[in-house]
Amino acid sequence: xxxxxxxxxxxxxxxxxxxxxxxxxxxxxxxxxxxxxxxxxxxxxxxxxxxxxxxxxxxxxxxxxxxxxxxxxxxxxxxxxxxxxxxxxxxxxxxxxxxxxxxxxxxxxxxxxxxxxxxxxxxxxxxxxxxxxxxxxxxxxxxxxxxxxxxxxxxxxxxxxxxxxxxxxxxxxxxxxxxxxxxxxxxxxxxxxxxxxxxxxxxxxxxxxxxxxxxxxxxxxxxxxxxxxxxxxxxxxxxxxxxxxxxxxxxxxxxxxx
Amino acid sequence: xxxxxxxxxxxxxxxxxxxxxxxxxxxxxxxxxxxxxxxxxxxxxxxxxxxxxxxxxxxxxxxxxxxxxxxxxxxxxxxxxxxxxxxxxxxxxxxxxxxxxxxxxxxxxxxxxxxxxxxxxxxxxxxxxxxxxxxxxxxxxxxxxxxxxxxxxxxxxxxxxxxxxxxxxxxxxxxxxxxxxxxxxxxxxxxxxxxxxxxxxxxxxxxxxxxxxxxxxxxxxxxxxxxxxxxxxxxxxxxxxxxxxxxxxxxxxxxxxxxxxxxxxxxxxxxxxx
Ligand SMILES: Nc1ncnc2c1ncn2[C@@H]1O[C@H](COP(=O)(O)OP(=O)(O)OP(=O)(O)O)[C@@H](O)[C@H]1O
Ligand SMILES: [Mg+2]
Numbered sequence: 001x002x003x004x005x006x007x008x009x010x011x012x013x014x015x016x017x018x019x020x021x022x023x024x025x026x027x028x029x030x031x032x033x034x035x036x037x038x039x040x041x042x043x044x045x046x047x048x049x050x051x052x053x054x055x056x057x058x059x060x061x062x063x064x065x066x067x068x069x070x071x072x073x074x075x076x077x078x079x080x081x082x083x084x085x086x087x088x089x090x091x092x093x094x095x096x097x098x099x100x101x102x103x104x105x106x107x108x109x110x111x112x113x114x115x116x117x118x119x120x121x122x123x124x125x126x127x128x129x130x131x132x133x134x135x136x137x138x139x140x141x142x143x144x145x146x147x148x149x150x151x152x153x154x155x156x157x158x159x160x161x162x163x164x165x166x167x168x169x170x171x172x173x174x175x176x177x178x179x180x181x182x183x184x185x186x187x188x189x190x191x192x193x194x195x196x197x198x199x200x201x202x203x204x205x206x207x208x209x210x211x212x213x214x215x216x217x218x219x220x221x222x223x224x225x226x227x228x229x230x231x232x233x234x235x236x237x238x239x240x241x242x243x244x245x246x247x248x249x250x251x252x253x254x255x256x257x258x
Numbered sequence: 259x260x261x262x263x264x265x266x267x268x269x270x271x272x273x274x275x276x277x278x279x280x281x282x283x284x285x286x287x288x289x290x291x292x293x294x295x296x297x298x299x300x301x302x303x304x305x306x307x308x309x310x311x312x313x314x315x316x317x318x319x320x321x322x323x324x325x326x327x328x329x330x331x332x333x334x335x336x337x338x339x340x341x342x343x344x345x346x347x348x349x350x351x352x353x354x355x356x357x358x359x360x361x362x363x364x365x366x367x368x369x370x371x372x373x374x375x376x377x378x379x380x381x382x383x384x385x386x387x388x389x390x391x392x393x394x395x396x397x398x399x400x401x402x403x404x405x406x407x408x409x410x411x412x413x414x415x416x417x418x419x420x421x422x423x424x425x426x427x428x429x430x431x432x433x434x435x436x437x438x439x440x441x442x443x444x445x446x447x448x449x450x451x452x453x454x455x456x457x458x459x460x461x462x463x464x465x466x467x468x469x470x471x472x473x474x475x476x477x478x479x480x481x482x483x484x485x486x487x488x489x490x491x492x493x494x495x496x497x498x499x500x501x502x503x504x505x506x507x508x509x510x511x512x513x514x515x516x517x518x519x520x521x522x523x524x525x526x527x528x529x530x531x532x
Binding site for chain 1: 428430431433434435436437438439440441444448449452527529530532
C-alpha cells in the first residue's frame, strides 16, 4: 500500500477547473518533489493531502484512508513559516505535542532534542520576530518533525530565504531525510532543489493542472551516494546536470504553452 | 504617548528608546505649562475674557476646593466621581464581556453572523441617547437605565472590532495549527483570540470613550448624583469655575481608565516588545 494516493483527482473552483485527473501513488518514505508553472495547482494538491482542501472529483488517501480533515499525521511546512508570533521558539516547536497531550517531561525532552538538531540552541526562549528567516524556517521544520508525522508536506519551504541560507537548509533537509526518512511532498520552483532533494520529480502542466511527467532520480542518487555529498559537489556531477536540463526543458515547455 | 513602535531592536533604536521617555514627558509637561500660562494671562493678566464667560485658573482652583471639601450638586468630589465611575465601570464591564463574546461568536461562525447581522445593522444607527426615554420607561430614573444606555453605546464598537479582529487573523496560522493537531477550541484559544487581541483592545478603547460620553449625557438629562449632575447645577448657577472643574474631572477619569486599559494591553502583548 502506498503512503499517499491520488485517484483521478480533480478540483474545480466554481466553473474554473484548477486540477483534472491527477493520479499518483507515493511510496512509503519516498521524497517527491513537485514542480510546475505558477497556478498549475501544486498548492491545491498538497492542501488536499493535508485535509485543508477537498477534491471535487476522485479521492485522496493517506495510508489507505480517505482524507477528511487535517491531522498531525500529515504536518505542513509553509513558505511563510506560519509560526505563532506570541509563542516562543520552544512553545512553537512543542505546539503539536501540546495538542496531542504528550506528557510534559517527554515533550521537554523531544523539544530540546530538535532545538539542538536544528541549531537553535540559545534561542529557545526567543520569539519568532527575533530570529532570522532561516532560523524561523528551522523552527517550523522542527515543529513538524517533532510530532513524528507519517507524511511531511512542504510548500516552497525555502522560497522566502536568501540563496545562502537556502543552500544550508537544503543540505540540512537531505541530512534529516537520510537519518530520519519520511514520506515527503515537496513543492518548489527551483529545479536544482528538486533534483538534489527528491527521489522522484513530478512535473506538472496547467490548464487544467495535471501531471505531465514523473522523473526518477533515486537510482542515480543512491548509486552515486549524493546524500553523502554537499549540494555544490552534487551540482557539478554530470548526472545532476543532465537531470537538471531534462527537468528544466520539460518545465519550459509547460510554460511556453501559455 | 502610549503608542509603542514594534520592532527596531538595533543599537540606535535602543538608544532612542532609553532617553526618549524623560524627554517625552518633559515636552508634554512644557506644553501643559504653556497652556496654563496662556490661560492665566488671557483671563487674569489681560482680562480679555469676562470671568462670567470663562473662569480664570484661580476661579477654577477655588471651585475645585469647594467641590473637594464642602461639596456641590449634592455631594463631595469623591462621591460624585465614584458615582459616575461606578456606572461607567459597570456599563463597560457588561458591554465589554457581552460585546467581545458576541464578536467572537460572529467571527468564528458565518451562520451566527448571518443570523445576527440584520438585527445588528438595524439597531446600530440608533444613537445611544435616543434610547434614554425608553430606558427610563423600562428602568426608571435610577442607575439601571443609565447602565443600559452605556451598555448599548459601548457594545457596538466591541462587537465590530472583535469580529474584524477574528476575521483578519492570518489564515495560514490557523491552517498551521490545524495540521499540527489543534482542535477548533484550541485554534480559537491559541491562534484566533491572541491574533484578534490588538483589535479587541481598539474596540475596548473606543467603547470606554463611548461610556463616558454617554454617561455624562445621560446624567445631564436626569440624575441625582454624579459629574453630569454637577455640570447641570453649575450651569443653572452660572458658575463657570465649577463647570470647568466637572469637565476636567471627566477628562482625568477618561484618560486614567484608558491608561489602565493600555497597560493591560501592553502586558498581554508583551511578546511584541521582547
Ligand atoms: N480558494 C480558491 N478559490 C478559487 N480559486 C482558487 C482557490 N485556490 C486556488 N485557486 C486557483 O487554482 C489554481 C491553482 O492554485 P494553486 O495555488 O494550487 O497553484 P500553485 O501551483 O500552487 O501556484 P504557485 O506556484 O503560484 O504557488 C490557481 O489558478 C488559483 O487561482
Ligand atoms: Mg503554491
